[in-house]
Amino acid sequence: MIPINKPLLGKEEADAVLKVLQSGILTNPMPEGGPNLRAFEAELESYTRAKHAVAVNSGTAALYLSLLVVGVGPGDEVIVPSFTFIATASAVMIKGAKPVFVDIDPGTYNMSPDAFKKAITRKTKAVIPVDLYGLPAHIDAIGEIAEDKGISVIEDACQAQGASSGGRMAGTLGNMGCFSFYPGKVMTTGEGGAVITDDDALAERLRRTRTHGQIKGYDSVMLGGNFRMPEIEAALGRVQLKKLPGFLAKRAENAKVLTEELAGTKVVPPLVPEGMKHNWYLYTIRCNSNKEREGLRQKLTEAGFGVAIYYPIPVHRTPYYADQGYDKLDLPETERAAETVLSLPVNPLVMANDLEKMLEIIKKYQ
Numbered sequence: 001m002i003p004i005n006k007p008l009l010g011k012e013e014a015d016a017v018l019k020v021l022q023s024g025i026l027t028n029p030m031p032e033g034g035p036n037l038r039a040f041e042a043e044l045e046s047y048t049r050a051k052h053a054v055a056v057n058s059g060t061a062a063l064y065l066s067l068l069v070v071g072v073g074p075g076d077e078v079i080v081p082s083f084t085f086i087a088t089a090s091a092v093m094i095k096g097a098k099p100v101f102v103d104i105d106p107g108t109y110n111m112s113p114d115a116f117k118k119a120i121t122r123k124t125k126a127v128i129p130v131d132l133y134g135l136p137a138h139i140d141a142i143g144e145i146a147e148d149k150g151i152s153v154i155e156d157a158c159q160a161q162g163a164s165s166g167g168r169m170a171g172t173l174g175n176m177g178c179f180s181f182y183p184g185k186v187m188t189t190g191e192g193g194a195v196i197t198d199d200d201a202l203a204e205r206l207r208r209t210r211t212h213g214q215i216k217g218y219d220s221v222m223l224g225g226n227f228r229m230p231e232i233e234a235a236l237g238r239v240q241l242k243k244l245p246g247f248l249a250k251r252a253e254n255a256k257v258l259t260e261e262l263a264g265t266k267v268v269p270p271l272v273p274e275g276m277k278h279n280w281y282l283y284t285i286r287c288n289s290n291k292e293r294e295g296l297r298q299k300l301t302e303a304g305f306g307v308a309i310y311y312p313i314p315v316h317r318t319p320y321y322a323d324q325g326y327d328k329l330d331l332p333e334t335e336r337a338a339e340t341v342l343s344l345p346v347n348p349l350v351m352a353n354d355l356e357k358m359l360e361i362i363k364k365y366q
Ligand SMILES: Cc1ncc(COP(=O)(O)O)c(C=O)c1O
Pocket: 058, 059, 060, 061, 084, 085, 087, 088, 130, 156, 158, 159, 179, 180, 181, 182, 192, 193
């Protein structure tokens, strides 16, 4: 089976991990972190051209800490899409605030700036636009409205390492940007994440809250927790970040072939608005109906392609959120996307003959 995504690890990663084990330095509980963590953060800063990168132990932790440092808590509302991975909304819930789900733009599957604008109330403290599938969200439009109202913009760039909008890297488009380095992502640290920001004060709060609000040790000045990225993960991340441009080039090559060949067929290839660069974490087509999607999914699966649906159930209708009444919301474009999208593998393991086979099946299925 050709996987939809898979971590690509080699000798360099093994050597880097071994070196950490031999050094005996596995972590550092101070705000500045250990040597690999510091180096990984500096390399992330240089890659994204952000002033600060604060590595943490998951993308969920990155979102949670971002909400913590802007003071989101009980009584606050945070506007999020429902067509996303559950962590986007759950970070808000864990913080004791209320997620306010809004609909997506049907062309890009990302948060609709109009829907965002309509959902703002006096309680809105933050918005989390998601760069879904690796395509930057409409943050220029969202950011303009948010800035006017004093709403923090936390970009969920967990899927979008290496993407860009108007020449600015994904993760740097809001006040803070969150990455995930989960194994299925375009680069991995095992589990891991990072928050990036140009804001000195937020960066300092992030570094402290990541490690119990400590400054020098046993002197907590603010509430925090243990969200530290271990040295082994940071060492892995350093190797993977170096390989990332190569990984993304191969993904872009595969995506280009699919998009060219799918033009004129019944399925809708992904739309990349002018000025945006996709990282092709997921190459997602849209079918005309749920029946058509299920038929195509079956054919491609039978042929050994690990196609997948992101996401078959919108967050507001998952059992936990439905139990709290969120399932009564009317989000028609979110529902339509959940019924019709299908992601095809374009990861670096996918070869030209795999693309040909997938295309043959899709064209025949019309
Ligand atoms: C959009 C989105 N947000 C948040 C997360 C959470 O990241 P993690 O799994 O590293 O906690 C993920 C990835 O899993 C994601 O895809």
